[in-house]
Amino acid sequence: MLGVTLRAVGEFKYRMSYRQCPAKYGVDLKMKQFEWLAIFCALSLAAMGNAHKPNIVYVLCDDLGCGEVGYNGQEMIQTPQLDALAAKGMRFTAHYCGSSVCAPSRGSLMTGKHPGHGYIRANSPGYPNGQTPIPADSETLGKLMQRAGYKTACIGKWGLGGEKPDGTLNYGFPTKQGFDYFFGYADQRRAHNYYPAFLWRNEEKVQLGGKVYSHDLMTEEALKFVSENKTRPFFLYLAYTIPHTKYQVPDLGQYADKDWPEKMKIHAAMTSRMDRDVGRLMQQLEKLKLSENTLVIFNSDNGAHGEQGSEKFFNTSGELRGIKRSMYEGGVRSPMFAYWPGTIRAGTVSDHMSAFWDMLSTFSELTGEPVRGDTDGISMLPSLLGRPQPQKHDYLYWELYERVPNQGVRMGKWKGVVVDRRKGQKIELYDLTADEGEQKDLANEYPEVVERIRQAMNDSHEPSPLWDKSFPDRMFNVDAARNASGIANEKQVFAKVPSDWKWVSRDGTVSHSSLSAEWGVPHNHTLLTTMEGKQSFHTDAEKAPWVIIDLKQAQPVVGLEILNRPDGHAGRTRNLHVWISTDGKNWQQVFKTDKAERQWLVDLHQPKQARYVKIGLVNSEPEYFHLKGVKVFAEKH
Template identity: 65%
Template sequence: MINRNMLKGLLFCVTATAATLTCSADSLPNVIYILADDLGYGEVGYNGQEKIQTPELDAMAAQGMRFTNHYCGNSVCAPSRASLMTGKHPGHAYIRANSPGYPDGQTPLPEGTETVGKLMQRAGYKTAIIGKWGLGSTWDSGHPNQQGFDHFFGYTDQRKAHNYYPEYLWRNSDKIMLDNGKGKKNDYSHDLMTVEALQFIDDNSRSTGSGQAAQPFFLYLAYTIPHTSYQVPDLAQYENEDWPMNMKKHAAMTSRMDRDIGVIKRHLEALGLAENTLIMFNSDNGAHGQQGSLQFFKTSGELRGKKRLMYEGGVRSPMIAYWPGKVPAGSVSDHLSSFWDMLPTFSELTGEPVQGETDGISMLPTLLGNEAQQKQHKYLYWELYEGVPNQAVRMGKWKGVVSDRRKGMKIELYDLSADEGEQSDVAAAYPEVVSEIRKALIEAHEPSPFWSKDNQPLFDAQAACEVNGVQPMVLKQKKRKK
């Protein structure tokens, strides 16, 4: 008798046949999705970085697929991660900015939200989020355990994730006290995340004893590097460089993350899991660019802009995919894709349908080297209400940017095929393209319950909590009891 997971395995094999993929009927691939925090498109060697060393990621890019037109969910943390988890672009997503004063870091995902975690659970996966969550707290509907993740270790509050030597981290709903504080800095949170990730892989790689493969796992490894503060246990290979101290720290942090991704890759190989594990690597938004790092390292490469801006440096992701024998080695894809494509991609990968609507398109054909069967986006859309409210559309080779929505829908237009650095606004020369971009900007936007058109919160923190069925004072009381 074929059980549910075996049936999904069969469906996956049938789907992948056109891409010449073979798999066993009772085995679905493990998936590890690694997300850096504020890592610029040009901050890795495979995209031209010359000062910061990323040999492990460079090797994976050479042995897998590098993407030149993959985009983040937004140009700042929380809304980008919300798009990743829910398959919605920023014009439809529930979270479209970092929170205006919500307790414990972030407006939570509501109960009943479809997420990547829930889809993978339904598909029979053991799921974990390790690192920075930022989509709800320990006390509300946004907690990872309520949004599809069996295991959580890290930060719920994205603001606390700015400190790599916190007093505590969360494991599910348990506060794990660390040997930090009062002048002590002994537990570096990034290192703890790597240890936890290795343990999760170990715990879910053992044989069931029945001759079948162990339960497949989905690991969302949301590292906090290289988001500031600049903190790192040692400067490693950069100690003797004639650089400003914070630039040494920046490089050492990034290379430390690269090193640990290599540790995880080799651990999979030692366990015999490498050929049945898809690894994807991304960054949540563009480079933070703090303390001169944008210029010193050229962290956005040749792209314009950085975090919080809608230019390419704020939203383009340094994505790679690695899966020996499945993702074509040494390949480069210019497929136009985004974070909200992950939900339908994992749906096609596992055979588990998405519950509800998604703005994404599965990019599994591209991942498996069969771009002839790849469906295409008409356009990609972003909006952000943080700082200066802005919008953008990517439509084929064209990029339309509204740099300040408070001044109306004044559209800058760039031809990325000839001007990847977005230096020449050609809106006046192509009015018909501007018209199409304007239609997309209007079509993609739905009003948000939290933000007005002039970038003002429609609810204060108290009201925002009430919308989600939680009272701030209740949260504070619970924290004190904990």
């Protein structure tokens, strides 16, 4: 009965949206009919009350490619729970992520704005902790659902700001952005580790000591939240971190005996673990008799990460081109499905062109609570209900400032991609109807389409102070981000090296505890000489990663200048220690700090004989390690 009621209300709301602009849709209605429908619809919604408002569960995975699930053709990784739900619900073949990386995609989902209007347009964080926070006055899904009378929870990875360097919280924190309850990671960088030192519960840290698998805790928290709020409408935003690296899982399960590389076993086991736990959540809804009154949406924040060769091993993008950070379909197309027994018809497929920024408008129409402020979204509730979609996007737009600034537009069957905006606005053009894999560039054959897409790109982009065009080599304006993070007046003034110090490490050699397979190509000449660029090496995630400089002979070492990674990206070095040795075996610690400075000037005060200098991290949890440059100084004679 409840499903029938909701379908009826949904249809009345659909009719209302269709009749709001009769001239636009070519419908000639008498005002009396319009008024009668408005009154009837309002009374229907009022009669429902909070008790009958549908619950919403939005499950967001992290870096899950379209090709990593069985319902899209994956055969090696087993996802039986997701496959069953997709078969019982509606799959969307033209739904798109908010961006091709985590933070801007989540920002788009929360605020209803595409990347050309969004506040967060890359993963670059506010220095030194976490992402630059979304503004305090942002309209968010959480705030809208709170106003609609829902109990709201964000469980998992937030990644839209909140932590300040002094440990206090700012306006970006989820409990300040419309969520009654939060459990998980506020800072995206910390979310790279599945065995964290702590997680947040609301505004308090839950100490875990690096011994508990965070994904399992998220599932338990989600089950508990649903159970505790079974008698009132709730909105659960379950932002799982799987299958984002690091590659960590308690057990390999069904993949333990596979003749695969170890990392691929872990990747598959992580994904199947997430699948299992989505199934557990659905069982909880069934047990509590909430299924028919709960809309479940499953999605991923962007394309597959492709690390350790997983892109080719599992074909994580399926037939699509590109992965995470790419504007090709594999970077921005999502594996979305919606499940709502009795309301969404089982086994249906929608090709409605939609994106993350449509969710705010969709939830607004579903709950009857209006959006406050501007949005780029269009409600896709009619499509969810299996009705014609009266309003459609002329096009979808993306831009990203990471590694290289790029742009993308989906316009009907056409897809336009700018691979590197710094080299001009050269647009590649693809016909997705005939060439879903984006292999044949048709730009020269359809110049008029290219110009329409160029105009759409230009019209959709609003300048952002965080990505100042006067810094084309940096793309990310760190100073503006620091201001937005509440560190407005903190100046970065580097200490001067004393004039009586002699630089002795220029001709040294360097060894590392490890080098990351993706990021670890060493540039030791950069580390020891020019001190230019973003980083000179990149280790794997370890509990105690290090780099050792061999000065070739013992020197009277008096100090070091160490430059941290400068670009504001996740993983800026902290918990730094320095040791010296004459033989490379017996080490003496001479410096330590837990601060993430941009420069450390280490003064030993008295010369100490040393041939080897070791710089490393001492952490309670595995960390990546990278620096911009190091200079070792000896006493001048």
